[in-house]
């Protein structure tokens with residue numbers, strides 16, 4: 400979605416004009432490999448017509464009286480809302496000043512800022528010999544230059560780092576109407592970007608490309624053909640049946656983990672850090688109450704290889720398949736946004752949402768696997784590869800991350816530092832933080 404005329408965002412602004420969408424997209428050749436080089440502000444040009452579904456969602460927020468300044472939203476059915484326009488939310492994490500987008504975001508996330516993304520995507524992705532997990536922070540860009548984040552919000556049950564939350568559900572009330580929000584200024588989506596989908600329109604044959612993951616693999620929308628959704632091969636574990644191969648021997652308990660989530664036949668292993676029993680009430684970071692039903696945590700899911708049956712809707716463990724794709728003459732490997740249809744016809748997002756939990760393709764040296772203000776854009780090596788800078792220096796780490804020492808310290812919190820949380824805030828990966836920071840003291 401090129402905006403070569405630098406048409407400014409309707410609401411979001413800073414010292415200079417912030418153009419929306421993508422400023423340039425060009426092919427560049429680096430040591431014989433062709434990359435698509437993208438420059439983007441990270442600010443979308445969403446214009447949303449408020450539907451009855453939006454109204455229902457806004458009016459049925461469990462903490463509606465708290466979440467809106469006046470107790471309820473300012474918008475009504477059929478209203479046209481620009482990205483960042485005040486719809487009455489009591490936004491936190493940003494100032495109530497013109498251009499900030501105050502009032503568009505529910506309490507919790509920060510307001511987004513212009514990101515100056517610079518990213519390179521290999522034009523001919525190569526299948527990875529050893530697939531790598533998607534990390535926190537940006538793992539790709541949508542075609543409007545906004546960030547793609549994976550399933551995680553960096554939060555786990557009791558902070559124990561065993562049972563990890565799924566951002567689209569645990570943060571359901573922390574997302575705007577598109578649904579998206581920002582971390583450390585980086586606006587991103589964790590699941591089907593509905594406002595982008597509306598802009599791209601519907602293709603009767605196969606959903607168009609919505610974005611590109613860091614490995615260069617395109618991500619198509621949810622449809623493989625008219626009326627047929629791509630189908631995630633990830634299924635929830637059966638905790639209810641004590642005899643189930645994916646349960647833990649006692650109905651309703653999360654006392655065991657799958658040895659290999661892509662191979663349930665490998666069995667389970669008991670964990671000293673069990674998750675909450677199925678149906679336990681849990682409270683999200685923003686104070687909203689949920690029930691931790693089966694599927695609440697990432698560890699509740701497994702890959703059912705029998706579903707990857709070569710049918711047109713079937714997807715592999717990376718949530719992709721080889722098939723026809725609008726814009727390409729030859730079949731091409733691509734991921735899909737995954738949703739399921741409820742009996743009433745409505746669509747719900749299903750894990751792993753679009754990519755993952757591991758990437759299909761190889762990550763090149765300059766892959767966008769972590770981002771944040773565009774400063775983590777790693778250039779293709781000029782000299783055959785450069786080692787990351789040695790750790791132990793907060794100043795150097797902050798410089799590498801493109802933030803102030805204060806921001807880095809705040810993100811890390813009081814000792815011991817919470818790297819997962821810091822990574823989400825800084826738009827980096829935990830691995831990056833580990834390599835940049837002093838080793839934590841031994842427990």
Ligand SMILES: [Zn+2]
Nearest residue numbers: 548552566582
């Ligand atoms: Zn997020």
Ligand SMILES: [Zn+2]
Nearest residue numbers: 619623722723
């Ligand atoms: Zn497809």
